[in-house]
Amino acid sequence: MRGVVFQGDCELALVDFPDPAPGPGEVVLAMKASGMCGSDLHAYRAPKGRRFSIGRAAEGPVIAGHEPCGIVVAVGSGVGEREARLGQRAMCHHYKGCGVCGHCRTGWSQLCEEGFIAYGISGHGGHADYLKVPASTLVPLPDELSFETGAAISCGTGTAFGALRRMNLSGRDTIAIFGQGPVGLSATQLAVAMGRGR
Amino acid sequence: MPSRWGEGDKVTLDVSNDMLRRQLTLIASWTFSTVGQAECARFVVDRKIDVDSLFTHRWKLDQAAEAYRLFATHTTGKGVFVM
Numbered sequence: 001m002r003g004v005v006f007q008g009d010c011e012l013a014l015v016d017f018p019d020p021a022p023g024p025g026e027v028v029l030a031m032k033a034s035g036m037c038g039s040d041l042h043a044y045r046a047p048k049g050r051r052f053s054i055g056r057a058a059e060g061p062v063i064a065g066h067e068p069c070g071i072v073v074a075v076g077s078g079v080g081e082r083e084a085r086l087g088q089r090a091m092c093h094h095y096k097g098c099g100v101c102g103h104c105r106t107g108w109s110q111l112c113e114e115g116f117i118a119y120g121i122s123g124h125g126g127h128a129d130y131l132k133v134p135a136s137t138l139v140p141l142p143d144e145l146s147f148e149t150g151a152a153i154s155c156g157t158g159t160a161f162g163a164l165r166r167m168n169l170s171g172r173d174t175i176a177i178f179g180q181g182p183v184g185l186s187a188t189q190l191a192v193a194m195g196r197g198r
Numbered sequence: 199m200p201s202r203w204g205e206g207d208k209v210t211l212d213v214s215n216d217m218l219r220r221q222l223t224l225i226a227s228w229t230f231s232t233v234g235q236a237e238c239a240r241f242v243v244d245r246k247i248d249v250d251s252l253f254t255h256r257w258k259l260d261q262a263a264e265a266y267r268l269f270a271t272h273t274t275g276k277g278v279f280v281m
Contacts (some may be wrong), residue, residue, distance in 0.1 A: 036277040107231030161238040162230035
């Protein structure tokens with residue numbers, strides 16, 4: 001398969017990698033959409049020899065893309081039908097932690113006390129033909145939503161939603177959103193919907 | 199009050215005037231959980247939010263160099279690779 005690898009100093013390459021095979025507890029997605037995020041530019045622009053990473057340090061060439069969305073095409077041993085099934089449309093919560101700390105157990109692997117892998121930053125991500133991830137990272141994509149929307153929800157749109165939910169926004173409120181990039185635009189769309197109710 | 203508080207920023211607050219006298223509530227938020235991601239998807243479906251309209255550019259993987267060159271000019275909306 002091919003994967004986009006940032007090489008530093010605003011250079012990148014489409015590199016050949018072996019097709020991934022899922023290990024125990026893992027799945028492989030055939031990628032259908034992989035979003036570009038403003039935070040990709042940290043790695044894209046990083047000087048050669050000073051690579052950008054979050055969570056654990058990245059080692060070796062890493063496939064970019066932390067907003068993946070696709071279809072399950074391979075399932076590893078120990079993965080139950082409710083976790084993943086062949087042909088399932090899925091987003092990915094693109095982090096892997098220890099799996100047992102309080103953060104991981106409540107779905108916040110990116111806050112793991114033992115450190116975490118961020119797929120697309122410190123582990124292979126979605127700018128590729130295939131993506132291998134733990135089955136536990138999959139979030140089903142509703143049939144009504146496109147793969148592109150799934151990619152957006154996997155980062156910027158989901159981030160906007162998370163913030164608005166913390167604020168418990170409703171039609172009683174007036175909100176000012178500074179910045180109308182993709183995250184701000186998502187927040188505006190979501191806030192309008194929260195404000196007007198059903 | 200600063201209007202941009204994002205990753206890496208530092209901010210100085212006058213506690214009395216900026217916070218106490220305004221009875222300010224500060225909330226910080228970063229990303230979301232697996233459950234939150236699923237909830238967002240259900241909300242988008244339920245309220246028929248046109249998230250697709252965020253995308254201004256759709257690219258193939260072999261266009262990655264052009265895609266990021268353009269993206270880095272900060273003159274586009276959201277881009278996505280489609281396969």
